[in-house]
Amino acid sequence: MSAKGSDRFEYLQTLVTEFQDTDSDEAKEQVLANLANFSYDPKNYDHLRDLQVIDLxxxxxxxxxxxxxxxxxxxxxxxxxxxELRDFILQNDGINLVINCLSSRNEETVLSAITTLMNLVTANSRSEVTQPGVLHCMLRFSLSESPRLRNLASVFLQDCCSREQVAQAEQQMQRQQQTALGIPLPKE
Structure with a gap:
């Protein structure tokens, strides 16, 4: 490891230790924000993995x-x-944890969750990432007033799902709208 790489590792290690040692939520938020920013740079991936930041x-x-x-x-x-990091996330129940974040009231969290789900699609994980509940959620998001949410959900539906999956999810949603508490509504 070069001196620069060593310094980077030590700095990241200091952040992780600070997160673990502080009782202040504000300090933890700041550390998490810093770690999230460092996760943009592929040069940090090995360090973040070694420091178990993905688990954090x-x-x-x-x-x-x-x-x-x-x-x-x-x-x-x-x-x-x-x-390699995507695979680690997949092996540690990441899909379910990320799906749960789709119901967040924080739009940034939801946008990151949708993008993460798109990144987690592999031949083996596609069916789990594009399960009916997720598709229904994306269809609702595709009608959002927020252009960012609407556009990202539309990209998810186009890039991660088959036309048949989307059509089936749309039909299921229409059937659900036609019944109230399981009681069929009168036809117009």
Whole structure:
């Protein structure tokens, strides 16, 4: 490891230690934001993996603090582009954790979750990433007033799903709208 690489590792290690040692939510948010920013750079991937930052980001997805979830999701989104890190996320129940973030009230968290799901699509994971509940969610997002959310959901539906999957999900949603509490509504 070069001196520069060693300095980078030590700095990241200091951040992880600070996160673990502090009781201040504000300090933890700042550290998570910094770690998420460092996860943009592929030069940091090995260090972040060695320091178990991916596990930390995954753990943040179940926190009640919305900022923790946002920064954890943002960090995972950045890391999920690297095939070896994507595989680690997939092996550690990442899909379900990310899917749960689709219901966040924080738009940044939702945008990162959608992007992460797109990054997590492989031949083996496609059916789990494009399960009916996710498709219904993406169809709703594709009608959002937010252009960013609407466009990203549309890209997900085009790039990750077959036309048949989308058509089937649309039909299911229409059937659900035609019934109230399981009671068929009168035909017009």
């Amino acid at each position: 980001f995954l753990d943040m997805l179940t926190e009640e603090n919305e900022s923790f979830v946002e920064f954890g999701m943002g960090g995972l989104c950045n890391l999920s582009m690297a095939p």
